[in-house]
Structure formats: C-alpha cells, structure tokens
Amino acid sequence: QVQLVESGGGLVQPGGSLRLSCAASGSSFSIYNMGWYRQAPGKQRELVAHITNTGNTNYADSVKGRFTISRDNAKNTVHLQMNSLKPEDTAVYYCNAFLTLYNYWGQGTQVTVSS
Numbered sequence: 545q546v547q548l549v550e551s552g553g554g555l556v557q558p559g560g561s562l563r564l565s566c567a568a569s570g571s572s573f574s575i576y577n578m579g580w581y582r583q584a585p586g587k588q589r590e591l592v593a594h595i596t597n598t599g600n601t602n603y604a605d606s607v608k609g610r611f612t613i614s615r616d617n618a619k620n621t622v623h624l625q626m627n628s629l630k631p632e633d634t635a636v637y638y639c640n641a642f643l644t645l646y647n648y649w650g651q652g653t654q655v656t657v658s659s
Contacts, residue, residue, distance in 0.1 A: 546570055546648040548639045553653030556629055560657070564624040566639035566650060574617040577642050580624045582635035582655075589638070593624060607633075629657045 547569040556562050564580070579594035593603045593613040601613055612625040622639060634657050639650040 546573075546576065546641045546646075548641060548648060548650035550637065550639045550650045550653040553637060553655045555656045555658065557659055558630060558657055560629050561625070561627045562629065562655060564626065564637055564653060564655070566622040566624075568620045568622070568639075568641060570620070573620040573641075575643065576646075578613075578615055578622045579640040579642065580613060580622075581638045581640055582633075583638070583652075584635040587635075592637070594640075595622070626655070629655075631657045633657050 549567045550564060552562060552564040554562060575597050577594060577596045580592040581589050582592050583589040591604055592607055593601065593611055595601045595613045595615055603611060610628045615622045634655060636652040636654050638652045641648045
C-alpha cells in the first residue's frame with residue numbers, strides 16, 4: 545500500500561505560478577507510475593499530467609506548455625510546476641500512484657486562481 549500527501553496549493557492571481565508536491569510512503573516508490581489529476585466543482589476528475597516509472601511524461605492539452613511534472617525517486621516525491629495559471633485551472637488537485645491492478649490516491653490540495 546502507498547500513502548500519498550499533497551501540498552503546495554493555495555490562492556494565486558491569473559498568470560501566477562504554484563508548485564505542488566506529493567510525498568509518498570514506502571520504499572518501492574520508483575516502480576510506480578505517478579499522476580496528477582484535478583476535479584472542479586460539478587465536473588469529473590480529469591488527468592492533468594503523468595510520469596511513468598521510466599520517466600516518460602504526458603499532459604492534458606489544456607495544460608501543455610504551462611505545467612511540468614517531475615519526480616525525485618530518492619526523496620519519494622512528485623511535483624507539478626504550474627505556470628501561467630488561469631481561472632479555469634481552479635480545482636482540487638490529487639496525486640495518484642498506479643500499477644496494473646493497483647491505484648492509490650492522496651486527499652487533494654485546493655488550487656484557486658482568481659483576481
């Protein structure tokens with residue numbers, strides 16, 4: 545079992561930046577694929593970005609060129625650097641760890657983009 549804790553959310557003005565972090569428990573972090581998802585009120589949870597256990601990344605079209613996902617296996621952490629934030633990025637952001645037949649979620653961190 546993997547436990548995930550997100551941090552770094554908050555209130556930011558449009559055009560600003562935030563860096564989210566996800567701290568994972570356990571000694572097998574490096575074998576997991578990791579992702580960031582978000583869910584806005586009244587909307588389905590959607591994929592924002594993910595990074596495989598081999599370091600390959602992909603992003604939702606809505607965040608390409610603005611967000612960057614990275615991982616530090618030595619520290620059991622995953623980050624999401626968010627630049628040029630827009631009001632439509634407002635959501636609860638969730639960290640996800642997954643392998644075939646295994647899927648773990650953090651509790652989420654609120655990101656609010658507003659003037």
